[in-house]
Amino acid sequence: xxxxxxxxxxxxxxxxxxxxxxxxxxxxxxxxxxxxxxAGFTLIEVPLNSPDPYDSITAITAHVGDRAIVGAxxxxxxxxxxxxxxxxxxxxxxxxxxxxVIAHSVAQGLISLPGYFTPSEAFAALKAGAHGLKxxxxxxxxxxxxxxxxxxxxxxxxxxxxxxxxxxxxxxxxAHGADGFGLGSNLYRAGKPAADVAVSARAYxxxxx
Numbered sequence: 375x376x377x378x379x380x381x382x383x384x385x386x387x388x389x390x391x392x393x394x395x396x397x398x399x400x401x402x403x404x405x406x407x408x409x410x411x412x413a414g415f416t417l418i419e420v421p422l423n424s425p426d427p428y429d430s431i432t433a434i435t436a437h438v439g440d441r442a443i444v445g446a447x448x449x450x451x452x453x454x455x456x457x458x459x460x461x462x463x464x465x466x467x468x469x470x471x472x473x474x475v476i477a478h479s480v481a482q483g484l485i486s487l488p489g490y491f492t493p494s495e496a497f498a499a500l501k502a503g504a505h506g507l508k509x510x511x512x513x514x515x516x517x518x519x520x521x522x523x524x525x526x527x528x529x530x531x532x533x534x535x536x537x538x539x540x541x542x543x544x545x546x547x548x549a550h551g552a553d554g555f556g557l558g559s560n561l562y563r564a565g566k567p568a569a570d571v572a573v574s575a576r577a578y579x580x581x582x583x
Contacts, residue, residue, distance in 0.1 A: 378464070382485045382505050385416040385443050386532055390554030391582055392417040392467070392487070393575070394447055394536075396424055397564025403430040404437050405568035411441050413575035414583075419467050419556070421447035422454060428461040435462035443485065452478040459484060467556070469510055471495040476502035489536070491515070493523055506532040508556055513538030517550035524551035541581040555582070 393410050398420055410418060418438075420430045427446060435444045445465025446458040455466055455478050466479040469489040479486040480503035489510035490496045496507050507527070509520060512535040520535065527533065535547045536556030544555060561574050 378480075378483055378485045379505055381443060381464070382487075386506070386554060389414050389416045389579060389582060390532070390534075391415055391578055392419050392465075392534065392536075392554070392556040393561055394419050394421065394467075394556050394558040395430075395562050396421040396447070396558060398427075398430050398562070399425045400429040400433055402568070403433045406562065406571050407434045407438055407442070407444075409568045409572035410575050411438055413572060414579040415575060416442045417465065418442050418444045419447040419465060420444070422450075422458075423448050428457055431458065431461040431463045435464075445485065449475060449479075451475065455479050455482060455484065467508065471499045473498055473502040476504050479503075480505075487534070493526055496523070496527055500528070500531060506534065506553075508534050508536045509552075510556075511537035512547070517546050517552070520547070520552060521550040541577045544578075544581045 393415050420427045443464050445463040447467040449466050449468050452474055459482050465485045467487045468475055471488050471490050476486045476488050476499055486504045487506045487508055488499045488504050489508045490499055532553040534554045534556050535552040539555045540560055562571050
């Protein structure tokens with residue numbers, strides 16, 4: 375069985391960006407996934423408040439194979455974790471710090487990337503086994519807010535800024551402690567053509583590198 379921590383570390387080192395495909399439909403899943411993978415993305419998230427998200431996860435997972443790690447976002451319960459795994463997903467992303475969801479994800483051999491905002495939430499998530507942390511919503515904080523947190527958070531734990539991230543502000547976040555980013559509506563929004571997603575994806579990957 376592949377170690378989830380090692381799998382995540384390898385994918386994150388290749389491209390420290392998570393594509394958040396909120397609103398994606400199964401019919402759009404393959405062309406959008408192709409646009410992302412061809413641009414260099416290695417981490418893809420389909421939020422569970424999208425239309426038929428488990429179908430999209432299954433389709434993308436089967437299509438991209440080992441070129442990217444695919445999973446779900448907005449995962450709020452352990453039951454949803456099980457459904458993501460059954461659909462072929464390997465990545466569990468949440469907007470919150472729910473230690474039951476984190477621990478269950480890890481126990482199921484999945485990658486856990488929960489949301490947090492305070493140091494207390496961050497350390498609770500890490501104690502439950504999280505493989506990385508998602509500062510969310512980042513637009514409600516600031517790069518200096520993250521810099522203060524990085525003074526106490528373990529340096530080897532990857533922290534992603536999620537929310538309001540654009541190619542223009544990535545460098546400032548990186549300079550203050552962000553290891554990577556989750557990219558939502560500035561990368562993909564419901565109905566955005568795959569060709570346009572490809573343009574946005576390439577812009578983000580270029581800045582990330």
